Amino acid sequence: MTDRPAKLGTRRSPMATSQSQTVADAVTARTGTGVELELITSYGDVTQAQLTQLGGTGVFVNRLREELLSGGIDFAVHSLKDLPTAPAEGLTVAAVVERDDPRDALCARDGRAFEELPPGSVVGTGSPRRVAQLAALRPDLSFVPIRGNAGTRLGKIAQGEVDAVVLAYAGLARVGRLDDVTDVFGPERMLPAPGQGALAVECLASRAGDDLAYLTAVDHAATRAEVTAERSVLAELEAGCAAPVGAYADVGDGRLRLRAAVVAPDGTGAVRRERSVPVGADTAEAASSLGRELAREMIGDGADRIVADAARDSTTPSED
Numbered sequence: 001m002t003d004r005p006a007k008l009g010t011r012r013s014p015m016a017t018s019q020s021q022t023v024a025d026a027v028t029a030r031t032g033t034g035v036e037l038e039l040i041t042s043y044g045d046v047t048q049a050q051l052t053q054l055g056g057t058g059v060f061v062n063r064l065r066e067e068l069l070s071g072g073i074d075f076a077v078h079s080l081k082d083l084p085t086a087p088a089e090g091l092t093v094a095a096v097v098e099r100d101d102p103r104d105a106l107c108a109r110d111g112r113a114f115e116e117l118p119p120g121s122v123v124g125t126g127s128p129r130r131v132a133q134l135a136a137l138r139p140d141l142s143f144v145p146i147r148g149n150a151g152t153r154l155g156k157i158a159q160g161e162v163d164a165v166v167l168a169y170a171g172l173a174r175v176g177r178l179d180d181v182t183d184v185f186g187p188e189r190m191l192p193a194p195g196q197g198a199l200a201v202e203c204l205a206s207r208a209g210d211d212l213a214y215l216t217a218v219d220h221a222a223t224r225a226e227v228t229a230e231r232s233v234l235a236e237l238e239a240g241c242a243a244p245v246g247a248y249a250d251v252g253d254g255r256l257r258l259r260a261a262v263v264a265p266d267g268t269g270a271v272r273r274e275r276s277v278p279v280g281a282d283t284a285e286a287a288s289s290l291g292r293e294l295a296r297e298m299i300g301d302g303a304d305r306i307v308a309d310a311a312r313d314s315t316t317p318s319e320d
């Protein structure tokens, strides 16, 4: 057992450093282990190129993973929704931290709620999932892709570039911008991205059962089951993190309930499903099976064609 503080790798953005510090404090409070943040600059953080040219949100994750594999850091904190569903060789998610509010939030000019946006309002988001579901609710709205951290995106409202932006409630909370929220979308209006609001603590698989076993102290079983079910939908659909796929699972009354939707980018077509299973000893397996079986049902109703069409037609930069 070393006495040096553990090195927690984090991207430099205000949201990433805030959420990483929260995890660092929880690890210290629960295990007594000192933790220091190591700021890692990812290619996605420094370039203005659109994400599609960069290869999607993997650019935010990959630099941290390189540091884990090289031994530069002991563990990393990622927004779980940015993690590819495919496992990373040599790495493991040692903990899924208790989930923050997973909903999407609207930040609009003049304090307006979504239904109060004037006809033809311009909404800033680069997420096909958000565009598809909001276009289904309000076909009159225009959507424009925007990049940058929450502060940059919110600034585009005051600059008159957009009338509103859509961001994750959890991200806004972590950077202290909840006062900008003018509406919040419950699952009946918009399903969040799989894993949205949850944080993943990743480390070398070889160390997770050894000197980093203490990371399990910040693992939250219910959140892990929820995001496992949600991400299994994405995996079975063979859809990337930026596909027009929403999924939300919640544990309650002894059951794991999963809702999922695949919505055409223009909001004109959708496949939606819901199913729940009892939560028992084999929760991880039950959660994964739940997601995969629901996705297979959706594929039978054409969900894979919507995903494939969206991937083929995606000309705008896409990140969720």
Ligand SMILES: NCc1[nH]cc(CCC(=O)O)c1CC(=O)O
Pocket: 057, 079, 080, 081, 082, 166, 167, 168, 169, 170, 171, 195, 196, 197, 198, 199, 319, 320
């Ligand atoms: N790809 C950007 C990203 N990755 C995770 C979050 C939100 C915070 C979270 O889900 O943990 C965001 C910003 C957003 O969607 O508004």
